[in-house]
Amino acid sequence: MNYSLRIADLPPTERPRERLLQMGAKHLSAAELIAILLGTGQGAGKLSAVGLGQYILQQLGEDQREPLEVLREITPQELMQISGVGPAKATTISAAVELGKRAFQIRPNDRTVIDSPEAAVAALSQDLMWQSAERFAVLLLDVKNQLLGLKVITIGTATETIAHPRDIFREVIRHGATRAIIAHNHPTGNVEPSKEDINLTEQILQGGQMLNLPIVDHLILGNGKYQSLRKITKIWEEFPQGD
Known part of the structure; x- marks a missing residue:
């Protein structure tokens, strides 16, 4: 040159x-x-x-x-x-x-390990727990469940947000994550999953199987409370993630 x-x-x-x-x-x-x-x-x-x-x-x-x-x-x-x-x-x-x-x-060994719903909620709390509108987010993890980052996918109204599996997996792949935890909030504080939440979880777990990108859990947060769909449903038995 x-x-x-x-x-x-x-x-x-x-x-x-x-x-x-x-x-x-x-x-x-x-x-x-x-x-x-x-x-x-x-x-x-x-x-x-x-x-x-x-x-x-x-x-x-x-x-x-x-x-x-x-x-x-x-x-x-x-x-x-x-x-x-x-x-x-x-x-x-x-x-x-x-x-x-x-x-x-920031070495890999210094990253937060997300090894429980409680650890995931702690990482998600600032972005989801007290928001007045629904948000859908994904925690990006490596093979050792170390936190690589957090991405808010969509922001909706006080009662509804829309997240598409395509958008979720695009972020997982783009950031080089090998597994993920999905989460959204219910501003009302009622953290029980709706029928739509269940259907979306099933779609995303099917995507995780196809792409070999395990979805570790789906959490719902709101007003100081949370719920783990992996703990209270049998969806992960129907769509094993190999994690």
Whole structure:
């Protein structure tokens, strides 16, 4: 890649942002990733953002040091000692480095394990327990029942929400979960399942069987109470989930 060109002058297939969207961030060089942070502005003379990214890495690699190791601990003030790097660029790079650190501080072993309805309710409570409108949500779990995330699928009225199995499994697959707990709230506080709740649960469990994505439970929450359909119905006996 010619680092003297402006990003706008590059063919679309060679522009860092387009390459990231097409191929994923892991396929970009460190200089290209820095270029995306810096945008299309120029610094260090006539260098493009990509060229400036390469220049920054060269400066960090002086004395045979590993540039990314230096970048991991460098301060904004130290970055500003590099020609072409002002406060805006230095703080942008420092913020990105810190965000990366925090993301990887959450190791799999630190994730909450959802091993009971009570643990699931605790994770769902803020989003479902006291809401005035019905919400349908899914807890995304890995193979060890560790919590990967929570996604509210739909928000309805005070008495009705609509959730389609297609939307639920789309989120499970999109987030790389291997199993899930579905849940919704009853704003009235009556947490007994309706006929519609039973029918929907059956549809979703059938989908779980077909896709080999076990649905661990269906919980109903409301006004400080909850109910586990797995505990009070025989639906899981009719549609085993292999979990």
